[in-house]
Amino acid sequence: MSREHCATLYDLPSLYDAVVVPGPCESFYRKLACSTGGPILELACGTGRLTIPLALEGHEVVGLDASYPMLRAARAKAEAKRAKVEFVLGDMRRFDLGRYFALVIVSCNSLAHITANEDIVECLSRIARHLVPGGLLAFDVVNPSxxxxxxxxxxxxxxxxxxxxxxxxxxxxxxxxxxxxxxxxxxxxxxxxxxxxxxxxxxxxRAYFPQEMPLRLALAGLELAARYGDFDGRRFIGSSPNQIYVARAARNAS
Ligand SMILES: C[S@@+](CC[C@H](N)C(=O)[O-])C[C@H]1O[C@@H](n2cnc3c(N)ncnc32)[C@H](O)[C@@H]1O
Structure with missing residues (x-):
């Protein structure tokens, strides 16, 4: 197969599911969802690894992803588990769902797929515009070594x-x-x-370095509420595997 015709990992959802099995991020985001309640939006939701358990816990959940094969697999899994999730095909760099969420999640280093500065600025400001006043954005990116x-x-x-x-x-x-x-x-x-x-x-x-994320969040009008170094909630340090951010929309946002 020539390089141009190579499938991406996201064209092969069953391969993705075989490699990315349930991990510690799930309980982290589920706990957070319990504290905020819904509605919840997961951007880059993939095959529903998070959206489906969140919906089964009773939350109103929307999952957005740019890959049709990943979403098709997510829909099939949700149907099999009788989980009610609204799946939307879309690009997290320029989405407009015309509604507000108590929690927006971008898990599993998915923001790293946004490689251009202007796109990450646009994505974060769109997230801010989709949050209810005081609503939370939670995401994890790898801590680059x-x-x-x-x-x-x-x-x-x-x-x-x-x-x-x-x-x-x-x-x-x-x-x-x-x-x-x-x-x-x-x-x-x-x-x-x-x-x-x-x-x-x-x-x-994209490699996101630790000093840039708090600044990017502030530029999007989001207030940094917490930063952890792993999904057990340990303090972020230089050798942490992940950067896990929780940011809050202003309470007086219109
Ligand atoms: C690492 S997977 C994460 C999937 C899921 N969040 C999970 O935890 O298993 C990254 C996902 O990002 C999606 N993605 C990449 N670029 C995107 C974009 N610009 N807008 C929306 N989704 C995107 C891919 O299709 C893929 O499903």
Whole structure:
């Protein structure tokens, strides 16, 4: 298969589900959802890993994603589990749902798919416009490691969640990193017992450094409420695996 015709990981939702199995982020976001109540919007909701459990807990949930195959898989899973979720095909850089939410979630480093500055500015300001006064935005992005970014050709086993190794395992190789644009190109390789896994197209992911997110949130009119270094709520430090942000919309927002 030529490189141009390579599927992306998000064209292959069953592969995605085999690699990204339930992880600690779920209980973090579920607890937060209990504190805010609904309605809840998950941007880049994928195959419903979060939206479906949230809906089963009784929340009113909308999930937006840019990938039709991921959404089709999400709809099928929701139907099988009798979970009521409204799934919307859309781009988180320029969505307008014409309604307000108590909580907006962007999980699993999904904001890293937004690589251009103007797009992240637009996305955060649209999120702010979709929040009720005092509503929360919660998201996690990877905490970039300078050592890893400096090592092109370095291969790492997937570590954010533990793959179901009886089915498939994944490793990622950093092919290139542009320190000016803060964009890395990663190549995923998947192996499965007894099953052929098609190669997937390299992924472009933005590296967001710790000082820029609080500033970006403030520019979008969101007040930083908490920043954690992992999903158990540990304090964010330089070696934390993740940057997990909770930000609040102004209470007097119109
Ligand atoms: C790492 S997956 C996360 C899926 C889900 N949140 C989860 O936790 O399993 C990233 C998702 O972002 C979606 N995505 C990428 N760019 C997007 C965009 N501009 N707008 C909306 N969704 C996007 C992809 O289709 C994919 O489903």
């Amino acid at each position: 300078m050592r890893d970014l400096a090592q092109c050709g370095h291969t790492a086993e997937r570590s954010e969640t533990e793959p179901d190794r009886s089915y498939v395992s994944g490793s990622k190789e950093l092919i290139a990193y542009d320190p000016v644009q803060q964009v890395q190109i990663l190549k995923w390789r998947f192996e499965a017992l007894g099953r052929k896994i098609p190669p997937v197209a390299p992924m472009r992911l």
